[in-house]
Amino acid sequence: MQNKILVIGIAGGTGSGKTTLMHNLVERFGDVVTVLSHDNYYKCRDELPFEERCKLNYDEPDAFDTSLMVYHLEQLRRGEAIDCPVYDFTVHNRSKETIRVEPKQVIIVEGILIFENEMLRKLMDVKIFVDTDADVRLCRRIKRDVNKRCRTMESVLEQYLKTVKPMHEKYVEPTKKYADIVVPEGGKNVVALDMIMGHIQRHLDGENRNNEV
Numbered sequence: 071m072q073n074k075i076l077v078i079g080i081a082g083g084t085g086s087g088k089t090t091l092m093h094n095l096v097e098r099f100g101d102v103v104t105v106l107s108h109d110n111y112y113k114c115r116d117e118l119p120f121e122e123r124c125k126l127n128y129d130e131p132d133a134f135d136t137s138l139m140v141y142h143l144e145q146l147r148r149g150e151a152i153d154c155p156v157y158d159f160t161v162h163n164r165s166k167e168t169i170r171v172e173p174k175q176v177i178i179v180e181g182i183l184i185f186e187n188e189m190l191r192k193l194m195d196v197k198i199f200v201d202t203d204a205d206v207r208l209c210r211r212i213k214r215d216v217n218k219r220c221r222t223m224e225s226v227l228e229q230y231l232k233t234v235k236p237m238h239e240k241y242v243e244p245t246k247k248y249a250d251i252v253v254p255e256g257g258k259n260v261v262a263l264d265m266i267m268g269h270i271q272r273h274l275d276g277e278n279r280n281n282e283v
Contacts (some may be wrong), residue, residue, distance in 0.1 A: 074103060075147050075173060076273045077193055078266075080180045081245060082200030084129075085210030087255060091200060091263065092180050098267055102274060104146065104174040108181025111139045112157045114164040123162035128229075129182070129237035135185045139179075140194040143193050146173045176270055183228045183239075185245035196269065199249035204235075 080088045096103050113135050115123050127133060135155075142152040153168040185191055186197070208230060211270075213219040243282060253262040 073097045074273075074277060075149075075175060075177055077143070077147065077177045077179060077195050079191070079194040079197045080178060080186050080200065081182065081185045081198070081244050082202065083204075083207050084182060084234055085207035085214065086200040086202040086215070087210075087253075087258065088200050089179050089232075090183075090258070091198070091253065091266075093140065094263055095176075095178060095266065095270065096272065099176060099270060099274075102175040103178060104171055104176070105178045105180060106139065106143060106146070106154065106171065108134060108136075108139060110155050110157050110169075111135045112164065114155075116163065120161060126162070127233045128162075129233045131183055131186050131241060134181075134183065136190060138182075140187070140189050141191065142171075143177070143179065143190070145243050146171070146177055147193065149173050149237070160210055165281070174272060182242050183245070185248045186241055191221070191248055196251070197249045198253055198266065199246045200253050200255075201246065204238075218223050234271075 072192050080092055082088050096105065111134050112128065113133060115126070118126075127260075138155075142154065151170060151172045154171045156165040156167045156169055158165045179190070179194060184194075185197060191197065211230065212223060213225050213233070215226045217222055221242060251262065251266070253259050253266075
């Protein structure tokens with residue numbers, strides 16, 4: 071009997087703590103977890119020069135190739151491996167490389183707008199929204215983009231005020247209503263983390279018992 075795959079969606083605003091929560095779950099459960107990040111599904115923009123790509127709005131639903139992510143998640147749920155795209159934030163474009171992703175007993179889908187798309191939502195068994203104060207999220211975004219994505223502080227702040235903040239209010243925050251669990255402060259919320267880990271462990275224990283029958 072094929073194991074049932076548990077799909078967990080983790081959404082929330084930029085810098086909310088989604089990645090910390092995801093890393094905590096991966097660290098706890100290890101090889102039984104596969105992660106699918108919405109960030110890797112930004113659209114390929116080979117037709118635009120770098121200067122034009124810098125001006126695009128990357129915080130609205132149309133920036134993502136979500137239909138491809140839906141297709142890949144459907145494949146993983148069927149037990150099929152996928153070739154996940156890779157996005158290069160330093161050039162604002164999709165890389166030529168892909169990553170082979172194998173189906174596991176638990177799939178974590180992570181991203182700011184993963185609850186905005188109904189087809190993607192329907193593929194998730196558990197939907198978690200990480201809710202963190204806007205000032206904290208901004209500070210985390212500045213630190214991340216400057217240190218890891220080779221951005222200047224001025225460019226990060228300009229983008230935040232121009233697109234990130236208004237798009238969060240228009241698209242991200244309203245999707246909180248679709249969440250099964252709202253987690254303040256993300257991976258630092260020990261009580262919520264324990265609850266989520268317990269749910270995953272019960273799923274794994276149940277599948278193991280089924281395989282023994």
